[in-house]
Amino acid sequence: MKMLFLQKQKGFSLLEILIGVFLLMIVFIGIIGAYRVGLRVVSQSRLRVLATALANQRVEFARNLSYVDVGTIGGIPPGVIPETETIARNGVDFIVKTTVVYVDDPFDGEAPADALPNDYKRVKVRVSWDSGTSGDVALISDISPKGLETDIGGGNLFVTVFNAVGIPISEAEVHVVNNDVLPVIDANFETNTDGKVLIAGAPASVEGYEVTVSKTGMSADQTYGTEVVAVPNTPHVTVLEGELTQISFSIDTLGSFSIDTFSPFGGGSFADSFVDASRISASQDIFLSGGAVSLASTTEYVPVGSITSISVGPAELVTWDEFFWNDSEPVDTEIRYRILFFDGLSWGEIPDTDLSGNSVGFINSPVDISGLSTTTYPVLRLYAELTTSNSSSTPLLADWQASWIDGNAIAVPNVDVHVQGAKTIGTDASENPVYKYEADVTTDGGGHADISGWEWDSYTFSIIHPSLSLVDMDPAPQPVTLVPGETKSVSLFVAAENNVLFTVTNSETAEPVFSASVRLTRAISGYDKTQFTNAEGQTIFIPLSSDSYNYEISTAGYQTAAGSVSASGNTARAVTLIPSGL
Template identity: 35%
Template sequence: MFPKNGFTFIDILIGAALLIIVFTGILGAYQLGMKVVGQSKARTTAIALANQKIEMARNLSYQGVGTIGGIPAGQLNETEIITRNGAAYTVKTTVVYIDDSLDGLIPADAQPSDYKRVKVKVSWQGQFGGGLALLTDVAPKEIWSEAGGGMILISVFDAEGIGVPQANISITNSAVNPAINAWYLADNNGNLVLPGAPTSNENYQITASKAGFSTDRTYGAEETTNPLKPHVSVYDGRLAEASFSIDETGSFSVRTSGAKEQGYPAIPNVPFALRGAKIIGTDAQGAAVYKYSDNFLTNNDGELNVGNLEWDSYSFTVNKLATGFDLIGAESPLATTSTQPIDLLPNISREVRLILKAENSFLVTVKDEVSLQPIFGASIRIFNAGLGYDETYPSDENGRAFFIPLEAATYNLEIGASGYQIYTGNIFVSGDKALTVNLVASP
């Protein structure tokens, strides 16, 4: 007789695994090929669009080479969205004057507008998105060009005074004709030079920003009577300088709770105000106008994350008249007493605990009668019909619920938890009252 040969279960598993590896490789190669083809098609189209815009600039008169609403002003659109082959391409054009080093540089060079540089950036979205940029220089027929107007020198630096490369710079001025509304990128040292800016008195609104960074800008009298950094003025033949300071943003992780001796019980839904120390100017009465000031509310767990904050020194306040709470202290780091204001450095997240107190409070702790272990998620209700007070809180992981603020009075107490008998009773609350209730298991 011939032996019966067959496949074992292990053989089948190994064969299946090999097939999966082979087909996964084929699929990956196919996807890579599709990506290469897709990017190649998109890139070819993008190059064509960029070349078209470059040729358009070359065919304009030298005076016409510029963007609508830009410095220098001209006939080119700053931003366009063009659809080709069912895909949308964003075409962004910038034109700036270039100060050639052959005849000296600013400030020794009295005529820094030697020629214009046109940059066309084309980007596209989708599964295989990308982007590219083309540059060309356009020179006047004369040896040098008289741009007219004045010149703006913009510097953007971080918290340590180091230039921020490729910072976004927005410039608007509706008081000149044509009006200016343009975006530029600072160089690798955080600088931008704009010769040929039309003369205008305190009308150039300039903003410096970058993704993930804070924002700095100029201010007008309509925002603060006496701004520390007013809108920029440009005078004929003179240099106007403006500097801006931005850096990566940070955040506060805020908790509102009772005191340490109470075990830091969470206090939910507490409104608080947060204000930085930096000012943008003064009002008509000479009072400081702060750059950052906002109001917040912690959640049902007494927590809140406040993000996108500029590096600064921040003060937390709680309105006692509106909330019934006294802010008696702050901790940052947690369990470390801190004085206000609390410093926040760039790209840092700090935990802050705001410790609150009221004239009357009630801390309930619920435990198992036998094990004396805290019961999590027990429903704790206290109410007083005459006062119109009726609140129910779940116990936390420590078996606690904190009722604050309260009026001095007697309250009805009901506590229930799955698998336990319901507890009822009365409690007189005056000052800081605490009670531990041991629940009896259901029969």
């Protein structure tokens, strides 16, 4: 007798192995991340040690100079220390920036009460780097003369910097240039916590000091010479011997504009390519097949049939536009079209007094329905009567459409916009104001443009094109106020005497076709422009002359559609694209 022994196998399943590997990966990723952070900290610490050593070297260099030589080359006070140096250490470039200013100590009074505000010199050395990681180190040292303060000659320039509401701006850079004195002055200073900087011992000069005030992320303010503006509001500064000259500047966080250009109206359309019966409200003795409507038949076609669309009632309707269709009428056949309205009890034909020829029926496409009152006729239905006198032949209705203008604004591309602030820097030779902020900008294909880096002010917007007019805007009215640090959205609504709004839809689904290329041309005038439809399948050509234009619409996956359109007033044209392969 044989006995079978079953031995239980021990080990890990594939799932257990995968879970273990995943957990190990999490652990190692954490370790690697911590290691990288540690390396970054070590590297930053090493760079900070090197920068501190460099700053100490420059400070000690200044301390060992004679008092008269403690100053920067081209600075106030003048001296032998370079204002900016690039020094390489261990393969890293360090930027060493040294500033030297006179300090007016409050112990013996401050300017303007203190006639000698040059009590001692303050040396500030800032060392910065940007090598994978960035940072800076700053050291300050005060250096006093061996004896009492003395008259160093020249005058004193006292600069104050504040923001839009008068709060002092600290650490603002004050750049001073004077090419009229020797040695030439080109120096940078920094405001204190009170937004002030005293530049003592400045050589006397009449309108020779060019002063520019700035700070990262903020606007700039400056003096101007006659080479920039004929009569400046703030001319270059004059410093007189033994006198104190005070000047103030205002800067603040930069703002921006987000500009969109629109037509004050949009448009839409009802279209049916008869792929199915979803857009038919009633029919009699007709047959729907292959994307077309024909007379019904068994062995022979019936003599007459009719079809009625569903109700068409656009929201925010401004005006009806056109009713048009595509059909085929062999010999002995005919289709007549009418437009119906609801009188409160039933649907009937719009009377000829409001739409001439409607009772007989229209045979030529398109039909202008822009004269219909939107109050009397807010909702319409399309109606077609198919007839034949030859029982072996039938007319075919391929599609029909009704278009309208509504109050839904649509983006207008490529509009030239002029933006002008209220602040001026002076006047030109003809005594016309010269504005501090003024620019022309063109909106893109989606009717959008951004303007950045502008300071707080009141701004006016205008349209440059002679055939376009600005009819409304949001916010309104002008001017538009921009506060510091704000991104202001501005919508501009433009209009013209003539324009054409295209709405492009899928013939099968009636859904809008996005990014279809719409080319509009008029050979006699040389007009040739291509635009692309938006998410609603629309694009507007504005402004146009009152003429007939040819259009061609194409996009991948669809057959190209072409035709002509007459631009007269606000014109809407609905076009259906047939998918390729149908």
